Amino acid sequence: MHAIRASVALVAAAAAVLTAACAPSATPVTTGGSAAPAAAGEKTVLTLGSWRTEDLAMWEDEILPAFEKSHPNISVKFAATNTNEYNAAIQSQVDGGTGPDLITCRPYDVNRSWIKKGYFEKLDGKPMLDSFEPLALDPWSDDAGSRYCLPTAAVLAGFYYNKDIFAELGLQVPTTQDEFLAVLKKIKDNGKYTPLAVGSSESWQLAYNGLYSIGPVYWKGEEGRQGLIKGTKKVTDPDFQKAFDAFAAWKPYLPKGFESLKYPDMTQLFTLGKAAILPDGSWNINQVAVDGLNVGVFGPPTDVPGGDRYLQEMPDMAIGISAASKNKAAAEEFLAWTATPEFLELYVNKLPGFFSMAKQPVTYTNALAQSFADLKNGAKLTPRLGLDRLSAGTPPFDDEVWRVLQLMLNEDLSTQKATEELQKGLASWYTPQQ
Amino acid sequence: MRTVPGPPPSGPGTLLRFERHVLNRAHYRYFLAFTLPALVVYVVFAALPLVNSIWYSLYDTDSGVARFVGLENYVYLFTNPTTSERFWNALTNNLEFFAIHLLVEVPLGLLLAALLTSGRLRRSTGLYRTLLFIPTTLSVVIVGFVWRLIINPLWGLVDFPLLGDERTALPTISLMSVWQYVGIPMIFLYAALLAVPNDVLEAARVEGSGAWSTFWRVKFPLIAPQFGLIAILTYIWTFNGFDLVFALNGSAPGPNYSTDILGTLFYRTFFGSSGQLSDLDLGATVASVIFLIILIVTAAYFGLLHRRLRSYEL
Numbered sequence: 001m002h003a004i005r006a007s008v009a010l011v012a013a014a015a016a017v018l019t020a021a022c023a024p025s026a027t028p029v030t031t032g033g034s035a036a037p038a039a040a041g042e043k044t045v046l047t048l049g050s051w052r053t054e055d056l057a058m059w060e061d062e063i064l065p066a067f068e069k070s071h072p073n074i075s076v077k078f079a080a081t082n083t084n085e086y087n088a089a090i091q092s093q094v095d096g097g098t099g100p101d102l103i104t105c106r107p108y109d110v111n112r113s114w115i116k117k118g119y120f121e122k123l124d125g126k127p128m129l130d131s132f133e134p135l136a137l138d139p140w141s142d143d144a145g146s147r148y149c150l151p152t153a154a155v156l157a158g159f160y161y162n163k164d165i166f167a168e169l170g171l172q173v174p175t176t177q178d179e180f181l182a183v184l185k186k187i188k189d190n191g192k193y194t195p196l197a198v199g200s201s202e203s204w205q206l207a208y209n210g211l212y213s214i215g216p217v218y219w220k221g222e223e224g225r226q227g228l229i230k231g232t233k234k235v236t237d238p239d240f241q242k243a244f245d246a247f248a249a250w251k252p253y254l255p256k257g258f259e260s261l262k263y264p265d266m267t268q269l270f271t272l273g274k275a276a277i278l279p280d281g282s283w284n285i286n287q288v289a290v291d292g293l294n295v296g297v298f299g300p301p302t303d304v305p306g307g308d309r310y311l312q313e314m315p316d317m318a319i320g321i322s323a324a325s326k327n328k329a330a331a332e333e334f335l336a337w338t339a340t341p342e343f344l345e346l347y348v349n350k351l352p353g354f355f356s357m358a359k360q361p362v363t364y365t366n367a368l369a370q371s372f373a374d375l376k377n378g379a380k381l382t383p384r385l386g387l388d389r390l391s392a393g394t395p396p397f398d399d400e401v402w403r404v405l406q407l408m409l410n411e412d413l414s415t416q417k418a419t420e421e422l423q424k425g426l427a428s429w430y431t432p433q434q
Numbered sequence: 435m436r437t438v439p440g441p442p443p444s445g446p447g448t449l450l451r452f453e454r455h456v457l458n459r460a461h462y463r464y465f466l467a468f469t470l471p472a473l474v475v476y477v478v479f480a481a482l483p484l485v486n487s488i489w490y491s492l493y494d495t496d497s498g499v500a501r502f503v504g505l506e507n508y509v510y511l512f513t514n515p516t517t518s519e520r521f522w523n524a525l526t527n528n529l530e531f532f533a534i535h536l537l538v539e540v541p542l543g544l545l546l547a548a549l550l551t552s553g554r555l556r557r558s559t560g561l562y563r564t565l566l567f568i569p570t571t572l573s574v575v576i577v578g579f580v581w582r583l584i585i586n587p588l589w590g591l592v593d594f595p596l597l598g599d600e601r602t603a604l605p606t607i608s609l610m611s612v613w614q615y616v617g618i619p620m621i622f623l624y625a626a627l628l629a630v631p632n633d634v635l636e637a638a639r640v641e642g643s644g645a646w647s648t649f650w651r652v653k654f655p656l657i658a659p660q661f662g663l664i665a666i667l668t669y670i671w672t673f674n675g676f677d678l679v680f681a682l683n684g685s686a687p688g689p690n691y692s693t694d695i696l697g698t699l700f701y702r703t704f705f706g707s708s709g710q711l712s713d714l715d716l717g718a719t720v721a722s723v724i725f726l727i728i729l730i731v732t733a734a735y736f737g738l739l740h741r742r743l744r745s746y747e748l
Contacts, residue, residue, distance in 0.1 A: 084684060088705035091712060113711055201598050203688055257587020259598025259689065265588055395516045396710045399686060406689055410598065428516065 044330040046076045048319070049093075049100030051086035058350045066346060067337055074330045076102075094119050094324060101325035102334065105149035105318040107139040107383075109392040120148040121321040121328060123335075131339040136357040139315040139383070149318035150335050153347065153354035156282040156372050157213040157312040163294040165193055165276045173298045177214075177246060180301040184253040187276045195253035197275035199261020200409045203402035208314075209279045210250070211405055212384045214300045215243030216310035221382035229389050231432030235423040244415040248408050259410050282372045283316075285353035289368050297368060299375040311379040315357065393429035400425050484725065490718035507719040521720070523691055524699040525727075527604055531695055532672040534608035535615075540664055542612070543619030548649060550620075551627040563624070567617035574614070578681040581610045597682070600692040607693055611678050615671075619664045626657035659743040666735045673728050676701065686710075696724050 048059075059078040068075055079100055081089040087110055093099035094117075103119065105111045114120065123129060124146050129137065132151055140149035161173070169190055174180040187195040200206060219225070219239045227233030233240075255261065255269060270278040271290045278288065289295050299311055319338060321331045337343055344356045345363070352366035355373060364370040386398035400422055407413040427433045494503045512518050546566055550559055569577065583589070585596050585606070596606040630653050638648045676697030679687050685707040687693040702710060704717025 085705075088712065091705075109711060110706070199598075201595075201688070255588065257593060257595040257598070260585075260587055260595035261598070262582075265586065269588065392711060394514070394710075399707070399710055402686075403688070403690055410600070410689055425516065 043073060043075045044327050046074060046102060046325075046327055046330055046334060047079045047100040048076055048102040048104070048334075049086075049090060050078065050080045050104040050317075051083045052104075052317075053080040053082055055351065056080055062350055063343070063346055066342070067334065071333060071337070074333060076334060090114075090119075094322065097324065099322055099324060101322055101327050101331045103320050103322050104152075105140050105320050107315045107318070108388045111140055111149065111318075112142065112392070115142045115146075115148050118323055119320075121323055121325075121331075123147045123150065123320075126332070126336075128336040128339040131358045131360070133357075133359060136315065139388070140318045140320070149320035150339055151315060151318045151357040152338060153316050153351070154313050154357050155316045155354060156375065157209050157280070157314070158282070158297050158299050158372065158375060160270065160278040160280055160284075160288050161296050161298060162193075162270070162273060162276050163296050165273070166296075169193075169276075171276075173296070174301055175298075176305050176307075177217075177301045177303060181249060184250075184277070188253055193273075194255040194269060194275040195277060196250055196255075197266045197269040197278040198250060198254050199258045199263070199266050200254075200406050201260050201265075202263045203406040205263055205266075205280075206247075206405040206409070207386065207398065207401045208312075208384060209281055211243060211247045211401065212386070213279060213312050214246050215240075215385065216312065216380070216382045217300060217303050217308070218243040218246065219385075220308075221310045221380045225382055225385055225388070228385070228426075229432070231430075231434075234433070235419045235426065241415050241419055244408070244418055247405065248415060251409055251412075254409070281314075282353040282355065282369070285366065285368050285372070289366075295368060297371050297375070299379060309379040311375055311381055312384060313355070313376070313381040314383050316354065390426065390430060395425045395428070397422065397426050397430075487718045488722045488725075490715060491722045494715055496713070496715070507715050508723070511716065511719050511723070517716070520691065520694065520699060521723075524694045524696050527693065528673055528675070528695045530604055531608050531611075531675060532669055534605060535612060535668050535672050536665060538609065539612040539616050539668065540619050540661065542616050543664075544623055546616065546620045547623035547627055548653075550624055552645070563621075566620060569614045570617040572614065574677045575681045577610060577614050578678055581613075582682060598689060600689050603689060603693045607679060607682060610682075611675075614678075619668075622660055622664055623657055626660045627653060630656050662735070662740060662743050666732060669731060670728055673724060696720070696727075700724060 056078055064076050064078065086104075087106065090099060090103060091114075094103075094114075103114075105114070105120075128150060129147055136151045136154075137147050140151070141147050165171075165187070166173070169186060171183050171186060172179070174183045184195040187193055198206075198210070216224070219227075219233075219237075224233060224239055228235065255275065261269075266275075266278060267280070267284060267287050269275045271288060271293055273293065280288065299309060302309055319335055321328060321335060325331050338347075339358065341358075341360055341362070344358055344360075348354050348356050348362055348369070349365045352364070352369040353372070355369075355376075356362040364373055384398075386396075386401050390397035391399065404413060404418040404421055408415070408418055423433070491507050492502060492504060494501045494506065510517060511521055549555065550563055550566075555562055582597065585592050587593055587595050587598075594602070596602045634652060634656075635648065638652045643651070673696060675695055679693055679695055679698050680701065683693050683698075685698055685702045685705070687695075687698050700717060700720040703713055703720050706712030
């Protein structure tokens with residue numbers, strides 16, 4: 001009988017443990033407590049969670065050694081999860097009581113929900129915040145304005161163009177929408193090159209590198225974006241309709257079979273010299289600037305000659321201290337270091353295409369990155385339209401924008417119908433729009 | 435619930451003897467002791483999480499405190515205009531995904547199994563069997579990537595954007611999956627065909643039956659019960675499907691959600707996607723609905739159909 005009793009006990013114990021672990025508890029994880037003081041000579045090991053698996057070598061070989069040189073008592077481990085799985089991974093880790101000491105923060109709503117769940121230590125009053133303008137800190141704050149993450153980098157969006165093709169066809173870099181369409185038409189009429197390297201299979205980039213890049217000039221950047229958030233403007237307003245029209249005007253200039261081309265196909269089409277212009281984000285600089293390709297970059301065209309220039313600057317990542325961390329003092333030391341020029345220069349130059357959000361100017365060694373940074377001068381900056389608050393319900397505004405933009409290209413959905421659908425979806429749950 | 439499939443092959447009498455023999459008190463103890471380890475693993479890693487997810491689906495935790503809401507999450511899933519549209523769309527797509535598997539993969543598997551056992555391949559039978567089964571062992575990520583390149587309109591074999599058109603995207607993905615997994619029904623049917631005794635086939639030949647009629651009138655009736663099992667396994671497998679669609683199109687599978695199936699809908703709801711926040715309760719609700727969809731059909735199959743499938747005594 002012993003065998004049975006032991007087995008029964010095992011089942012009961014396992015069941016009890018599992019039930020306790022899985023009980024629906026939405027209370028924030030508060031285990032961990034304050035920093036455990038490291039004994040003299042003993043290294044505190046911090047983990048830094050990130051979604052950028054591709055950056056592992058850079059952190060391990062360049063950035064972390066620089067930090068550990070000036071902070072011999074702390075060693076940092078870079079622990080990355082695939083981009084698509086990052087949110088889910090962090091949530092299940094932190095909810096389960098584990099997770100990294102330092103969490104890389106997604107901007108806006110995802111982070112706001114993480115703040116609400118108590119994932120982060122509050123940073124209010126810490127001197128490291130002084131290195132940043134309030135605008136740079138807002139994407140990682142709660143409704144009361146408390147700060148939780150320290151900005152690391154932002155990304156920009158614009159148009160890469162093949163200088164050799166432009167020279168061959170005698171084209172000038174366009175500055176207004178009319179000039180832009182004229183350039184596209186000339187390339188198409190010549191017939192040798194695809195004017196725009198755009199595929200619609202991955203709908204996110206239609207929004208992020210398309211509409212959200214060329215649209216702000218029509219909805220006047222922050223004015224239109226805040227208007228949607230506050231409910232004083234509607235997606236069906238003429239300003240927004242004009243932006244969707246400008247996007248729809250791209251359709252005749254896309255490559256054949258664009259409906260099933262993915263993001264890497266677009267990059268390839270451009271880098272093989274088969275397409276003249278690639279609307280893309282600054283993060284793709286390394287992939288675009290291949291050997292032997294003469295690449296330049298220009299910003300979204302203006303509405304009228306001499307009109308205001310707008311540029312999408314998207315806060316991309318920040319770092320926060322996990323509330324469950326056992327090494328908070330060390331984590332804070334590391335975080336403060338990420339606000340120093342030493343870190344920022346190292347980071348943005350190791351990762352061309354990412355731009356510092358700190359007050360002190362940073363010089364970029366990569367020429368293309370520097371010309372991207374130059375686009376910021378004199379331009380009105382605005383983040384992506386749909387990510388702040390408008391996507392925190394069902395249907396998420398941002399996802400809906402992706403979907404209707406894809407339909408506009410694939411199925412010729414009209415601007416009128418597209419914006420009406422978006423407004424209807426938003427009004428169905430977003431109180432300021434009701 | 436009775437899930438033990440049928441009596442052992444040697445007839446109904448054996449089961450009674452078997453039960454009477456094993457279930458006397460002395461043996462019962464060992465019976466229990468030996469099954470408990472497997473039972474523990476099953477309970478802890480399959481049954482409990484399942485029950486737990488059903489339990490989750492009856493709660494609302496969005497406000498920060500778990501609140502019992504009964505079937506409210508289910509009502510929301512089926513009646514909220516946005517959520518229900520996505521759900522019915524995913525269910526319809528899943529049915530199509532299943533139908534294509536059933537109508538293409540199973541006949542193809544039968545054809546391949548028949549060819550393998552026909553004797554015409556002579557010594558290369560083993561080679562073909564291996565080659566045809568290899569795709570099944572490949573990672574879906576590789577299969578998705580290779581096929582995507584093959585049908586890429588820029589540098590692939592077809593001009594038409596198969597994966598970019600709402601009408602062709604789901605059939606295309608389904609056929610990729612059929613290509614990958616045709617080895618499964620093939621190997622089932624191959625094994626069944628090998629088990630057909632030679633004396634029966636010889637008798638047919640002596641009676642003057644040709645290859646065609648031998649296959650349809652002798653071999654096919656003998657392997658017919660396999661189709662029920664293959665169909666139900668395909669059903670379970672396709673309604674739990676997720677990986678190939680996710681590998682090709684991510685968690686909001688386009689274009690316009692035309693390749694969204696229940697698995698990706700669940701993933702998007704439970705874990706969130708780039709623009710969508712995760713909703714644990716609603717995700718658990720979707721998971722429970724998937725479970726019920728599979729449970730009802732599987733139970734109906736085993737309860738009603740499976741025991742009526744006639745196996746010929748040989």
